[in-house]
Amino acid sequence: MSTTNTGLPGGVAVSHLSVYDWPSADGACGGTPHMHLACSEAYVVTGGRGAVQTLTASGYEVTPLQAGTVACFTPGTIHRLVNESDLRITVLMQNSGLPEAGDAVLTLPQEYLTDPETYARATVIPADAPVEEQERVARARRDLALEGYRVLRDADGPQALAAFHRAAAALVRPRIAEWRERWRQGAEAAAAATGAQLDLLELGEYPHLADAAVQSERPAARGKFGMCGRLDVYRN
Template structure:
């Protein structure tokens, strides 16, 4: 039996300090986006705020304060709002894939029309200074808030087509990456489930030998303060 040594269930985790930049609608916070294949959860550790979500069933705002646990499934457009020092531990499916490609920002439709156009709009400068990185992250946040506002207004007015069109554009943008993501899933969540199945088989036979392969791992963040979609990230390499 091949042991599985990743985090439980093949998840990823990061520590997020949500942006406090003011947006055009008077709210402070992160960049609205959705994930295509991953659920994501927020375990709030400090501050206060909310997560705004938009699905085909409508708009919702969920308050966030220390101790709150909120999660959502693929296709949920979500935006973190920071009402004061909001800090979150982010739990992500598939070894952290949500921060490694499985996300599409709610940019205005012309910027979603082609992969190269989208990439240019969301990219951060590779060798930029702290100020340059912050400016680029804030620009893409503001574009995504603009697109999110239009999607929310259309949905609340009873017009489902703009959100459906965004879903189609998101799928078209990430479809070429599906094979690569499948490999990550097989090495993570699928491998974790298979390992549990193998352990249950051994238990059924009364075989305790696999317990001698137990391991312990401890990690510090592989990067601190990285500019993410919703805030500054401390990220862990737990693959």
């Protein structure tokens, strides 16, 4: 077993986010409400001002965001970023960036959540399309997700949220094997490396110290249209 882990600590991934300033039907500017099913996420606010609206089985909440705020949420938290003034965030994602690599279901109206193909037609941004077309698709899917989000937020009782959870879990089920492999190569491998290092240190051995290394990286892509805003992403 390797005692050295590459990449960011613990299999975490990072991206820089400039939250969309596009106005929506309710007058707020911001991103696309969505939920992760297997990953926690954290926002480290680096500039501007805004809020994150969240919806869970415990209810609806609004958390103000400003420079210096760190906001974390666990799987199952529907979240919507609101940009009040040039909101910029460094995003920390569990499991080697799985939230931006598939572990996300947008709060589309129920008829779009029936099967993966229907969902993909409403959500996939064509990577080879001109920037103007990518923006049009990103805005359209944001507005569509807000329609479903408002239904969930305003529903009486837990039935609507439970139905969304059920549909979201069915949508991602075909991808679990792919996700599991990313987890094995990232977070699980990082935890196993730490365990091996502790075992060696307990024996008075420390060969991993001679393998110490420094890595640095520039963004692999800038200005990518994400769910919540324009992203500078890293391979990490």
